[in-house]
Amino acid sequence: MKFIEAFREGDKVNDVYLCKYKQMATAKNGKAYENVILQDKTGTIDAKIWDPNSSGIGEFDAMDYVFVTGDVTSFQGTLQMSIKRVRKADESEYVAADYLPVSEKNIDEMYGALMQYMKLVENPYLQKLIQMYFVDNEAFIEAFKKHSAAKTVHHSFVGGLLEHTLGVVRLCVFYVEQYPYLNRDLLLTAALFHDVGKLKEISNFPENDYTDDGQLLGHIVMGSELVGFGCRHIKNFPKRLISELQHCILAHHGELEFGSPKKPALAEAMALNYADNTDAKLETMKEILKGAGEGHEWIGFNRLFESNLRRSTQL
Structure with missing residues (x-):
């Protein structure tokens, strides 16, 4: 499998991950979407299901292992995933230790x-x-x-x-x-x-x-x-x-x-x-x-630190 720490902007993903979090939300234009957090043993990534009613979006809940098809993008200097297709994974498709x-x-x-x-x-x-x-x-x-x-x-x-x-x-x-x-x-x-x-x-x-x-x-x-x-x-x-x-x-x-x-x-x-x-x-x-990936000096504004964060120069 491709672990989350290896994700880079533009990657195409087809693999199983643990759904750590799932919640319905509403965009500014009034359209419903879902916020999802996917996890494996190397970390987590925020994901969005922009069209929850699509035929490719199966039923699943938080703490389920799910097979995901999606694209890795970047938003405000942080990687996230746009989920195109998702379904609950069969037990034969994953090893639980890979997701802790x-x-x-x-x-x-x-x-x-x-x-x-x-x-x-x-x-x-x-x-x-x-x-x-x-x-x-x-x-x-x-x-x-x-x-x-x-x-x-x-x-x-x-x-x-x-x-x-x-x-x-x-x-x-x-x-x-x-x-x-x-x-x-x-x-x-x-x-x-x-x-x-x-x-x-x-x-x-x-x-x-x-x-x-x-x-x-x-x-x-x-x-x-x-x-x-x-x-x-x-x-x-x-x-x-x-x-x-x-x-x-x-x-x-x-x-x-x-x-x-x-x-x-x-x-x-x-x-x-x-x-x-x-x-x-x-x-x-x-x-x-680590979560921002390589290739970005300026990472973007972080609410926890209340600052626009930047990598230090590597000599």
Whole structure:
């Protein structure tokens, strides 16, 4: 099959993809069309069915594997597909593993590196908390390794939560070296746990969508609750340390309008916010550049960054 990462403007496509999203919409001229997102293990592409009533457009739903015939075009610097024909695929026409986006990095090696960093944590109570979840709980470990870090924006692939967490931890290790007054044990533990709520906020692949609790509570609150639960099951865990650790998690998005119930009040919470934002934004930029394909210096206006984006010169 031809994977989405290899698509180029002008390509003709005849292959099977996972329909991640499907919704009817109306154009400015009043004509109905359908928005579709197609996915394989290398990424996603926005697609349009401009004539949903055409005889070549079969019945299918989101999360179906579909055989698609279409043209790859470019809109505002981003590739998309115009679907001409589509039908639900037979099971014999695809291998499910080809449609799950997976980290380019080795998952077991990343987890090993993450645990090596956690050996830097000397506080016995924080070390017990880390051991409780990341060493002794096999079900938690397996879920953490496979989960994504987001629905679409960044690290939305198998191993994405692990890759993002490792990236944040590495930045926090640098911050501690640069600013020794930071409480290393608190910051590294908070970095390890900052997004664990996403295990409950986002469903497993191939859905990778928000759960009911994800919509109602969000990963920040659920992550803080998980940490609080673990701390309360460790005898004599200092109450002040629990509050500081939970505060770092509750404040890691930095601003109330970005979903944090609290703004950072501790230096460690501030450092965690910067590390999380840096890793998320630079990964998002990487994915935008990758999705735009080759041959475009100016990619176009991006609403997330509120800027007209351009590739840097390659010498």
